[in-house]
Every structure is written in C-alpha cells, then in structure tokens.
Amino acid sequence: MxxxxxxxxxxxxxxxxxxxxxxxxxxxxxxxxxxxxxxxxxxxxxxxxxxxxxxxxxxxxxxxxxxxxxxxxxxxxxxxxxxxxxxxxxxxxxxxxxxxxxxxxxxxxxxxxxxxxxxxxxxxxxxxxxxxxxxxxxxxxxxxxxxxxxxxxxxxxxxxxxxxxxxxxxxxxxxxxxxxxxxxxxxxxxxxxxxxxxxxxxxxxxxxxxxxxxxxxxxxxxxxxxxxxxxxxxxxxxxxxxxxxxxxxxxxxxxxxxxxxxxxxxxxxxxxxxxxxxxxxxxxxxxxxxxxxxxxxxxxxxxxxxxxxxxxxxxxxxxxxxxxxxxxxxxxxxxxxxxxxxxxxxxxxxxxxxxxxxxxxxxxxxxxxxxxxxxxxxxxxxAAGDVLRVEPAGPVQDTARFGPVPVVDAVATHDADAGTTAVFAVNRSTDQRVELDIDARALGAGRIARCLTVADDDPRAVNTPDDPDRVVPHPNPDATVDSARVRVVLPQVSWTVIELTAV
Ligand code: AHR
The missing domain is CATH 3.20.20.80 (Glycosidases)
Structure with missing residues (x-):
C-alpha cells in the first residue's frame, strides 16, 4: 500500500x-x-x-x-x-x-x-x-x-x-x-x-x-x-x-x-x-x-x-x-x-x-x-465555510498526457462557526491503495462524523434503471482518528469525503 x-x-x-x-x-x-x-x-x-x-x-x-x-x-x-x-x-x-x-x-x-x-x-x-x-x-x-x-x-x-x-x-x-x-x-x-x-x-x-x-x-x-x-x-x-x-x-x-x-x-x-x-x-x-x-x-x-x-x-x-x-x-x-x-x-x-x-x-x-x-x-x-488549500505529499505516477502527477489529490473546507471540516480526496492509482494521513491538529478536529467512498472492484461498473444503486458511496471502514491525526485508506480509483468535527 x-x-x-x-x-x-x-x-x-x-x-x-x-x-x-x-x-x-x-x-x-x-x-x-x-x-x-x-x-x-x-x-x-x-x-x-x-x-x-x-x-x-x-x-x-x-x-x-x-x-x-x-x-x-x-x-x-x-x-x-x-x-x-x-x-x-x-x-x-x-x-x-x-x-x-x-x-x-x-x-x-x-x-x-x-x-x-x-x-x-x-x-x-x-x-x-x-x-x-x-x-x-x-x-x-x-x-x-x-x-x-x-x-x-x-x-x-x-x-x-x-x-x-x-x-x-x-x-x-x-x-x-x-x-x-x-x-x-x-x-x-x-x-x-x-x-x-x-x-x-x-x-x-x-x-x-x-x-x-x-x-x-x-x-x-x-x-x-x-x-x-x-x-x-x-x-x-x-x-x-x-x-x-x-x-x-x-x-x-x-x-x-x-x-x-x-x-x-x-x-x-x-x-x-x-x-x-x-x-x-x-x-x-x-x-x-x-x-x-x-x-x-x-x-x-x-x-x-x-x-x-x-x-x-x-x-x-x-x-x-x-x-x-x-x-x-x-x-x-x-x-x-x-x-x-x-x-x-x-x-x-x-x-x-x-x-x-x-x-x-x-x-x-x-x-x-x-x-x-x-x-x-x-x-x-x-463543502462549507472556507476552502483550505492542501498540498498532498506522496507518490507521483507518470501519465501520457500530463507527465508525472500526484497519485492523491485533495482539498478541504473548514466551517469555523459550525466547528466542521471536510476533506475531499481522490486516489488516481489504478492498482494501489493509499493510506492517507491527515494532520488536523491546527483545526482541533477530533472525531470522524462521516467517511464515504465511491469505489468498486470494477472501475467500469455503471448504474442502470434496473440496477440504479450498483454504484453508491459506502462508509469507508478504514478511517480512524487519534489526537487529530486521521488515517484513511483510499482504494484504487476512488473518491472519498471525510467529515470531521471538534469532538
Ligand atoms: O453541453 C453540450 C454543448 O457543449 C453545449 O451546447 C455547447 O455550449 C458545448 O459545446
């Protein structure tokens, strides 16, 4: 990983x-x-x-x-x-x-x-x-x-x-x-x-x-x-x-x-x-x-x-x-x-x-x-409050069209009044999971309110009128928090939202 x-x-x-x-x-x-x-x-x-x-x-x-x-x-x-x-x-x-x-x-x-x-x-x-x-x-x-x-x-x-x-x-x-x-x-x-x-x-x-x-x-x-x-x-x-x-x-x-x-x-x-x-x-x-x-x-x-x-x-x-x-x-x-x-x-x-x-x-x-x-x-x-820029540190992969690109891309929003933070992240690897470490200490984010991921064993899976919920967001089972350090596993070819609250 x-x-x-x-x-x-x-x-x-x-x-x-x-x-x-x-x-x-x-x-x-x-x-x-x-x-x-x-x-x-x-x-x-x-x-x-x-x-x-x-x-x-x-x-x-x-x-x-x-x-x-x-x-x-x-x-x-x-x-x-x-x-x-x-x-x-x-x-x-x-x-x-x-x-x-x-x-x-x-x-x-x-x-x-x-x-x-x-x-x-x-x-x-x-x-x-x-x-x-x-x-x-x-x-x-x-x-x-x-x-x-x-x-x-x-x-x-x-x-x-x-x-x-x-x-x-x-x-x-x-x-x-x-x-x-x-x-x-x-x-x-x-x-x-x-x-x-x-x-x-x-x-x-x-x-x-x-x-x-x-x-x-x-x-x-x-x-x-x-x-x-x-x-x-x-x-x-x-x-x-x-x-x-x-x-x-x-x-x-x-x-x-x-x-x-x-x-x-x-x-x-x-x-x-x-x-x-x-x-x-x-x-x-x-x-x-x-x-x-x-x-x-x-x-x-x-x-x-x-x-x-x-x-x-x-x-x-x-x-x-x-x-x-x-x-x-x-x-x-x-x-x-x-x-x-x-x-x-x-x-x-x-x-x-x-x-x-x-x-x-x-x-x-x-x-x-x-x-x-x-x-x-x-x-x-x-997404609520202010947008926070994040710079993912981690692996890069080569692409024919854009040259080397970071495997993980992400952005965050922070609503100071509501005390909530959200991280939106993609894993662009086609074959590797990524463990993403989120340092949220500056925001005091202590609890994961929700972590949902869109991914599938088959990246070509689609929704149809007969199977409209073949692809839906699922709770991510691999998200933990300890002293405002969040760890979440992003499956290959996936999009994830992590919602954090103060307590
Ligand atoms: O969204 C479809 C078409 O794409 C729009 O009509 C046009 O503005 C664009 O080329």
Missing part, C-alpha cells in the same frame, strides 16, 4: 466556498428539457408538467444555480417563441442540434421550475443570430417590474413579480466555428461590451459573463481571452471557461488526472485576465465562470450536430452512461474548482438531466442517479 499525507491549517485559506460552484445546466438539447425536467402526462408530473421525481433528484444533487437555455441552442433561439399561451407558440427548427423545438417550455416555465428546485436561474442571451435589442427586450421582460410593453407581457403571462435574474451569459462559445453566428474575438468582444453596457443601463447590478474559449485546445485560446477582455473588461464581471474530459485510447491514468488539465486551464485564464487588467489599469479583478464542465464521451464533436432528413422532437442525444472512473474524475474536477474558489466563483456541470448528466430518466418511466451524481451531491452538501 502507498502512503500520502496532507496538513490542514486555517492559515491556508483560499476563499469562502461559493455556493455557485455547484451549478448545473439545462439546455434545449436532446431530452434535457422534454422528458427530462418537463413531461406532462408522466405519473410524477405536477400541475405544470414538471417531473417531481427529477425535481427531488435535483434537490438531492445539491444544485444551486442552473444555466439556461443553452449552449449552442441559444445562438439561434428567439426567446419570445417560448412565452405566452402554449397553443400560439411557434414550432421551429433547432439548427444547433438538428431537432424540432416545440417551445412548450420557455423562460417563465424555467423560472417556475427553478423556484421549485430551489435553484437560482442563470440566463444566456443569443449573440449568434441576434444582438443588443433582443437582449434588452428579454431583460425587460424578465426583470422590469411593470408598466412597459415587455414587462406587462410577463405580468399578463402569469408572473406578476419580476424574475430577478442576476447572472447573464453574453452568448455561448462564440469562438467555435460550429456556433451559429461565430465571430472573431474582436467582433465578439465589441458586441459583448456593447450588449453589457446597454443591459446595465436597464439594470446596473447584473452579473455579466463574457464568452472565453470553448476549450483549452482551441487554436485561438489565450489570444481570444486577451482580445475579448481588451474590448469588454470594464463591462463584464466574468470570463467563461468550458471543458469536457473523456478516457481516450484506454488511457485510464491520464483520464483520472483530468483535474490537472482543469487546474492549468484556470491558471492560464487567470493569467490572461490579469494581464489585460494591468493593461487597462482596472481596479476590478475578473472572475471566472466555469459554466460548462463534465466528462463527455464525444462520439460526435460539439461542432458536428446530428444530420439527416429527420428533425425529431427531443431525440435521445449525448446520453452518456457513466462508470466509477467517471465519478472519480467528476469528484476530482470539483476538487480543482474548489481549490480555485478565489477566482472561479461560478461553475455549471453540463448538463442536469439525460444529456451528459448525473440524472437520467425514461420517458414515462423511471428516474435514477448515475455514478457521477454521488461525488457532486456529497461535495455540494458537505
């Missing part, structure tokens, strides 16, 4: 845990909306057609903020199609996902669903086929109290109170040639800045997100961030990051180390943003919104939508089935997001239901938790 150690110290404080770190994403894509969050006629549907089994799971997942309505979808979306009486809403072609959009669900339904799920809605505006005026109309409809054409339409449509949406994405992945209305960095930066300034005239206190690169591998990465922020630095609060990971060519060690890539991506965007800040001499620090991240087995690339004669309604697209290794990677990516809590102050796992998602449903039938549900839910519900 390998050994590793970490030291917990309140002096290693990074930042408070941002609740928005535990965001998710609902796009009009595949079955995320239709037969996902919404399915009138389902036995579990409420009076508005929302599936209560999915609402229950979304709450259990611990999601805090949900981005809507896309994604690539938003770049061709007319938001007005989704308001008013359902029978008069138009049916449209969705060019992004080669589907037919019925518009049965739109802004008002999504806001209603968000209230029921207990999440904050986060909206994206279309800067692909549309521009400043449509963004302003949408903002007026959503957030103006009343007495104008658009706000009175909202009231007439059954929402007397403004929706009060604070966080808005200025387009989506505008650097990607697959995006409808794809732009150069300068073109997009100007449009994002002008849209942001106009939106702030209507409502100054908004939090606005400019599109960063759609992933680290884009040829324009870094130049894109620099050019966009040179145009828009003063007008926006966040630059976005998107990243998806998959196991390629059976290279499990590299895949398990995906958080190394996320760390580097975040550090590079922070450097790019801070460089622009020094050039524009702004007192403001740009924050990062990691508003799409996940494991995604990209059988098609996001740049290539499905094609063919058919334009189906809510086809089953991107319905990845996740295994134990995927869950360990998701847990590892959350460790990376938490450790960057000083700059990454919002993040959305893409997506919530059916589409590369922790929650799956059958049309008319069951809903269940994928393996990846568990590290997300436990992190979202357990």
């Amino acid at each position: 390998l050994t590793a150690s970490i030291t917990l110290d309140p002096a290693f404080r990074v930042a408070p845990v941002n609740r928005r770190t535990f965001g998710s994403f609902v796009e009009h894509l595949g079955r995320c909306v239709y037969t996902g969050i919404y399915e009138p006629g389902h036995p579990a549907a409420d009076a508005d057609g929302f599936r209560t089994d999915v609402l229950d799971l979304a709450r259990e997942l611990g999601v805090t903020v949900v981005r809507y309505p896309g994604g690539n979808f938003v770049s061709g979306y007319r938001w007005e199609d989704g308001i008013g009486p359902r029978e008069s809403r138009p049916t449209r072609l969705d060019l992004a996902w080669h589907s037919t959009e019925t518009n049965e669900v739109g802004l008002d339904e999504f806001v209603r669903w968000s209230a029921r799920a207990g999440v904050e809605p986060m909206m994206a505006v279309n800067l692909g086929t549309r521009g400043i005026q449509e963004a302003l109309d949408l903002l007026e409809y959503a957030n103006h109290r009343g007495g104008t054409t658009w706000s009175d339409r909202r009231i007439a449509n059954g929402s007397p109170e403004p929706h009060g949406i604070r966080m808005w994405c200025l387009g989506n992945e505008m650097d990607g040639p697959w995006q409808i209305g794809h732009k150069t960095a300068r073109e997009y930066g100007r449009l994002a800045a002008e849209t942001a300034r106009a939106m702030r005239l209507l409502q100054p206190g908004l939090e606005l997100v400019a599109c960063g690169s759609s992933h680290l591998g884009m040829p324009t990465f870094a130049e894109w961030e620099a050019a966009v922020l040179e145009e828009a630095y003063d007008a926006v609060d966040y630059i976005s990051l998107h990243a998806y990971y998959e196991e390629k060519d059976g290279d499990l060690p590299s895949f398990l180390a995906s958080a190394v890539d996320m760390d580097r991506f975040i550090d590079a965007v922070v450097a790019a943003a801070d460089h622009v800040r020094s050039r524009v001499r702004s007192p403001k620090r740009m924050m990062l919104s990691f508003d799409e991240w996940n494991v995604w087995y990209q059988s098609g690339s996001p740049s290539r939508p499905p094609t063919g004669e058919d334009w189906p309604v809510a086809p089953p697209l991107l319905e990845d089935v996740y295994n134990v290794a995927d869950a360990v990677v998701v847990g590892g990516l959350l460790i990376s997001l938490l450790r960057h809590s000083d700059r990454v102050t919002a993040a959305c796992q893409a997506q919530l239901v059916n589409v590369i998602a922790p929650i799956m449903t059958e049309p008319g039938g069951r809903a269940w938790r994928q393996t990846t549900f568990h590290p997300f839910s436990l992190t979202a519900h357990t």
Whole structure:
C-alpha cells in the first residue's frame, strides 16, 4: 500500500466556498428539457408538467444555480417563441442540434421550475443570430417590474413579480466555428461590451459573463481571452471557461488526472485576465465562470450536430452512461474548482438531466442517479465555510498526457462557526491503495462524523434503471482518528469525503 499525507491549517485559506460552484445546466438539447425536467402526462408530473421525481433528484444533487437555455441552442433561439399561451407558440427548427423545438417550455416555465428546485436561474442571451435589442427586450421582460410593453407581457403571462435574474451569459462559445453566428474575438468582444453596457443601463447590478474559449485546445485560446477582455473588461464581471474530459485510447491514468488539465486551464485564464487588467489599469479583478464542465464521451464533436432528413422532437442525444472512473474524475474536477474558489466563483456541470448528466430518466418511466451524481451531491452538501488549500505529499505516477502527477489529490473546507471540516480526496492509482494521513491538529478536529467512498472492484461498473444503486458511496471502514491525526485508506480509483468535527 502507498502512503500520502496532507496538513490542514486555517492559515491556508483560499476563499469562502461559493455556493455557485455547484451549478448545473439545462439546455434545449436532446431530452434535457422534454422528458427530462418537463413531461406532462408522466405519473410524477405536477400541475405544470414538471417531473417531481427529477425535481427531488435535483434537490438531492445539491444544485444551486442552473444555466439556461443553452449552449449552442441559444445562438439561434428567439426567446419570445417560448412565452405566452402554449397553443400560439411557434414550432421551429433547432439548427444547433438538428431537432424540432416545440417551445412548450420557455423562460417563465424555467423560472417556475427553478423556484421549485430551489435553484437560482442563470440566463444566456443569443449573440449568434441576434444582438443588443433582443437582449434588452428579454431583460425587460424578465426583470422590469411593470408598466412597459415587455414587462406587462410577463405580468399578463402569469408572473406578476419580476424574475430577478442576476447572472447573464453574453452568448455561448462564440469562438467555435460550429456556433451559429461565430465571430472573431474582436467582433465578439465589441458586441459583448456593447450588449453589457446597454443591459446595465436597464439594470446596473447584473452579473455579466463574457464568452472565453470553448476549450483549452482551441487554436485561438489565450489570444481570444486577451482580445475579448481588451474590448469588454470594464463591462463584464466574468470570463467563461468550458471543458469536457473523456478516457481516450484506454488511457485510464491520464483520464483520472483530468483535474490537472482543469487546474492549468484556470491558471492560464487567470493569467490572461490579469494581464489585460494591468493593461487597462482596472481596479476590478475578473472572475471566472466555469459554466460548462463534465466528462463527455464525444462520439460526435460539439461542432458536428446530428444530420439527416429527420428533425425529431427531443431525440435521445449525448446520453452518456457513466462508470466509477467517471465519478472519480467528476469528484476530482470539483476538487480543482474548489481549490480555485478565489477566482472561479461560478461553475455549471453540463448538463442536469439525460444529456451528459448525473440524472437520467425514461420517458414515462423511471428516474435514477448515475455514478457521477454521488461525488457532486456529497461535495455540494458537505463543502462549507472556507476552502483550505492542501498540498498532498506522496507518490507521483507518470501519465501520457500530463507527465508525472500526484497519485492523491485533495482539498478541504473548514466551517469555523459550525466547528466542521471536510476533506475531499481522490486516489488516481489504478492498482494501489493509499493510506492517507491527515494532520488536523491546527483545526482541533477530533472525531470522524462521516467517511464515504465511491469505489468498486470494477472501475467500469455503471448504474442502470434496473440496477440504479450498483454504484453508491459506502462508509469507508478504514478511517480512524487519534489526537487529530486521521488515517484513511483510499482504494484504487476512488473518491472519498471525510467529515470531521471538534469532538
Ligand atoms: O453541453 C453540450 C454543448 O457543449 C453545449 O451546447 C455547447 O455550449 C458545448 O459545446
């Protein structure tokens, strides 16, 4: 068995845990909306057609903020199609996902669903086929109290109170040639800045997100961030990051180390943003919104939508089935997001239901938790107080993609008021257990309240509708504490949370 150690110290404080770190994403894509969050006629549907089994799971997942309505979808979306009486809403072609959009669900339904799920809605505006005026109309409809054409339409449509949406994405992945209305960095930066300034005239206190690169591998990465922020630095609060990971060519060690890539991506965007800040001499620090991240087995690339004669309604697209290794990677990516809590102050796992998602449903039938549900839910519900940086000392292993990486990765949170501490740790070894020694003396943590591990003899094990609890977190039998020195055995390919209290 390998050994590793970490030291917990309140002096290693990074930042408070941002609740928005535990965001998710609902796009009009595949079955995320239709037969996902919404399915009138389902036995579990409420009076508005929302599936209560999915609402229950979304709450259990611990999601805090949900981005809507896309994604690539938003770049061709007319938001007005989704308001008013359902029978008069138009049916449209969705060019992004080669589907037919019925518009049965739109802004008002999504806001209603968000209230029921207990999440904050986060909206994206279309800067692909549309521009400043449509963004302003949408903002007026959503957030103006009343007495104008658009706000009175909202009231007439059954929402007397403004929706009060604070966080808005200025387009989506505008650097990607697959995006409808794809732009150069300068073109997009100007449009994002002008849209942001106009939106702030209507409502100054908004939090606005400019599109960063759609992933680290884009040829324009870094130049894109620099050019966009040179145009828009003063007008926006966040630059976005998107990243998806998959196991390629059976290279499990590299895949398990995906958080190394996320760390580097975040550090590079922070450097790019801070460089622009020094050039524009702004007192403001740009924050990062990691508003799409996940494991995604990209059988098609996001740049290539499905094609063919058919334009189906809510086809089953991107319905990845996740295994134990995927869950360990998701847990590892959350460790990376938490450790960057000083700059990454919002993040959305893409997506919530059916589409590369922790929650799956059958049309008319069951809903269940994928393996990846568990590290997300436990992190979202357990991380509290301040994030503490930890530097694991211990073995490293070679990976083809990232070179030598630590076998154990970890982060901690400490809630001084509640007297609780949590350690989140992954063991990325494919064949060795690790005994992790946690020195918690500086925090006086004397008792293990809970220690749960996601692992399995078969790292390829998955949950299915017939065996939905094949992979669940189990109490770790090998966790002990003595005078604030905690020892826990991390199985190979595993994710673990250890909750400590003072006594
Ligand atoms: O989440 C799926 C897709 O991935 C989104 O629509 C797009 O923004 C990204 O390429």
